[in-house]
Amino acid sequence: MADSNGNKPTGQALAERVQGSQAWSSIFRPGSIFRKGYSDSPRNRSYVIMNSVLYHLHPVKVKRHAVKVSYTLCLGGLSFFLFILLTVTGIFLMFFYRPTAAQAWDDILTLHTAVGFGLIVRNMHRWAAHLMVLSVFLHMARVFYHGAYKPPREFNWVIGVMLLQLTLLLSFTGYLLPWDQLALWAVTVGTNMMGFTPVFGSQVRFVLLGGVEIGTDTLLRWYVLHVLMLPFVAVIFMAIHFWRVRKDGGISGPL
């Protein structure tokens, strides 16, 4: 940081040069907090949202009570954040996992013993998954107790119940993947229950398992459901959910 020619410290000069460059200002739109000469003004506060990708999620302003943590307990936002955390850790796990009965369990063991950060990332994936089930569930309870499902938000409640089910399905499909005793028998208990669906119980079970009993086909099927199909559907439902939150006038008012 020493100045050789009596100029500004080199670090600061460099920062100014970079922030003044065409490339930099083409990346960060006006109002970005990373732009040169950002100052805290109402105009810039609006620009931060308007000129960033966050505008897809947040309006420029929200009602004052909407930012009270004691009202929402952050549960909806945390559910979404846990979904992102699970996506990130899940992608990491996908590099080391093959969904076949012969390889799945060994891959998890290798992940534990021979992959850098393998164990902790798997731990995070598992605990975040349980946490997400809990937070989605609590979010539903919170919304119910606030009466926030009342008009005009009825449909968003329906979407929310769908998302709760998707969360449970995501968690349940992931449960089988380690292919250990816990996975096999927990899923056996679960799918046996679904087999009692009236009229086409055995068909439902057959489609779910990809056969008459849990095996390597089930593993592949649930893997694809877990890493691709259910997240895809969940993202679509989430997009509708968040969009409706804004269309229905932000989060519900105080009691």
Next chain:
Amino acid sequence: MTEIPEHLRKRAEEARKKAAQASGIDSPASTGPSEGISPDDEPAVLTEGKIPPHLLDRSRAAANQPNPGEVPDPAGSGVPEARGGPDGHNQRLLTVVKSGSIQDTKLVPQDKVHVWPHLLVAEFLAALAVTLFTLLFSIFVNAPLLDLANYNQTPNPSKAPWYFLGLQEMLTMFHPMVAGVTIPGIGLILLVMAPYIDKNPSKAPEDRKFAISLMTIHLMFWAVLVMIGSFFRGPGFNFIFPWNSGLFFEL
């Protein structure tokens, strides 16, 4: 959407507060003069505090002015002559129409805050806290990995994931079709339909005693079933006490 910029709203609030304080001090003094105005020669409207004082003074002066045309009229012809004001005509303040009575303001300004920084900072901190919690928990507690799946060796007890343990618990009471399909199915349909069943428009807890009790009973019912299924079921899915027989529960 009518919005007042935050700084203007704050300034207005301060000014209002100051005015409220000032009027609180002045009010006993100010009632004196308003009563002191001769009440017989002016209509009641004028005594209202909303009228600017210079208008009040002018109209009062106009009323008190002896009209040269009117006074020497002993004959009482009944034809009132035109009163002469400063410019030859007289103006009287008849009434003051308040803005609210003719202008209908539909949008009430809402109290809003900027998402940046107020909401984003809160969200960021919450996300950070959850990440830290997950990370720390993952350092100290490992995810379970039991032996390789084996069709020939059924663990005793075999339990579903914890969120399905309420259903598994009901399997001990009902036929599997009732416990595994009918009851959760009806429960889900009721849950989805809740906003269309609950026609009560009020959000206040005191108006929703029935809905709140129903939901609480429902949630407690499931929570208790999940707890029993998780901690109080041992080999053969028989009822046990975890402090006697140990835990049979894997997350």
